Amino acid sequence: MSDRAGAPLDGLTTEAGLREVWARLGKCGVLTELYHHVDGERRLRAEPLRALLAALDSRGRTGVTLAVCVQVASVLPLLDAGAAGSPVVASLLDRALAGEQLVALAVTDAGAPGSDLAALDTTLETDGDMVxxxxxxxxITNATGCDYFLTLARHRPGRHFTSFAWILVPARAAGVEVAAAPTPLFAGSGTGEVRFDRVRLSTAHLVGRPGRALASFARHITRERFAGAVWTVALLRRALTDTRASLTGRNSDGAPLWSMDLLRHRCASAVVEIRLLNALTYEVEQQILNGYDAAAAALVKTAAARTAESVLTACASLQGADGYLPGAAQQLRAEAAVFGIGGGTVDLMLSDIAEHAEALLAQVQR
Structure with missing residues (x-):
């Protein structure tokens, strides 16, 4: 699968945009092969996911990899879960898997902290067969280039988990206004902001039953957290490989920097950290991809965020001034902070880990 994941990208320049990359992946069947059907649902397969994220990361455009990761780990499974009995959702899912449509996951609310989904104030009002x-x-990743927004909205007052619903909002519908996020990071991700000014749609655009949106999100976000950790491994491996190459190619007093034990040991420590994170992703993959284990997802996400910070800090120091070049360690370090924020902050993950500490410890050495 590794060669097949990268083959559709052959011939594309590193500046190729998300839509072109997504179309290639869909046309060549890579997106479909990411999943298998178990108990009537579409579940991610670990090895194809690893191969795809490694192939994307090797191109050096974190924004495009981020945009693909969100869609394959969260958007497509959520659409699949809500496709039964909904021709609109089922049709969009088929077109997305074919690489013909892009869907943004519109969860983080402008009117509430991103970590407090129950406080969001985006609303969905039903009037007969219209909403x-x-x-x-x-x-919102993919905001500026998507065809649809898979939007989490409140369908009734209150913080209860049944107060929310998913709705597909066409990006070109009347009342939709999109703007790019004011950041120089994540080029190619299409990250932006979207406003819905009394957007009128038919109830056919609802995804799943109203009242089950938060439950479905909690279930599927575990996969995105796992995918983020898998991507972290690929990104850190690339960054450390580049750092080692830099050390071997630069001299001090006529000898390569790589010959200095202090620098070699810092690289060696980073190798250990990357290998530990990689091993953890293999340990928890079935718990998360087949069991939707929230505690395991919190564990691997926290480990990924901490490992990324540690390894990229070392890479940035070892690369020196070259670390400030475009795409080098300092930029990667800033962009990799998303591993500790997107899909739930590390502080939230630690709360979940603490809640399940006894069970997680019981799994050690089993």
Whole structure:
């Protein structure tokens, strides 16, 4: 699968945009092969996912990899879960898997902290066979280039988990306004903000039953957290490989920097950290991909965020001034902070880990 994951990208320049990359992946069947059907649902397969994220990361465009990761780990499974009995959702899912449509996951609300989904104030009002969507979302990956927004909205008052629903909002619908996020990072991700000014849609655009949106999100976000950790391994491996090459190619007093034990040991420590994170992703993959284990997902996400910070800090120091070049360690370090924020902050993950500490410890050495 590794060769097949990268083959569709052959011939594309590193500047190729998300839509072109997504179309190639869909046309060549890579997106379909990411999943298998178990108990009537579409589940991610670990090895094809690893191969795809490694192939994407090798191109050096974190924004495009981020945009693909969100879609394959969260958007497509969520659409699949809500496709039964909905021709609109089922049709969009087929077109997305074919690489013909891009869907943004519009969860983070402009009117509430991103970590407090129950406080969001984007609303969905039902009137017969029509719905009206009002509100705003921010820091949405794929926002500026998507065809649809898979939007989490409140369908009734209150913080109860049954108060929310998913709705597909066409990006070109009347009342939809999109703007790029004011950041120089994640080029190619299409990250932006979207406002819904009383957008009128038919109830056919609902995804799944109203009241089950938060439950489905909690279930499927575990896969995105796992995918983020898998991508972290690929990104750190690339960064450390580049750092080692830099050390072997630069001299001090006529000898390569790589000959200095202090620098070699810092690289060696980073190798150990990357290998430990990689081993953890293999340990928990079935718990998460087949069992939706939230504690295991919190564990691997936290480990990924911490490992990324540690390894990229070392790479940035070892690369020196060259670390400030485009795509080098300093930029990667800033962009990799998303591993500790997107899909749930590390502080939230630690709360989940603490809640399940006894069970997680019981699994050690089993």
């Amino acid at each position: 009206t969507v009002t509100g705003a979302k921010r820091w």
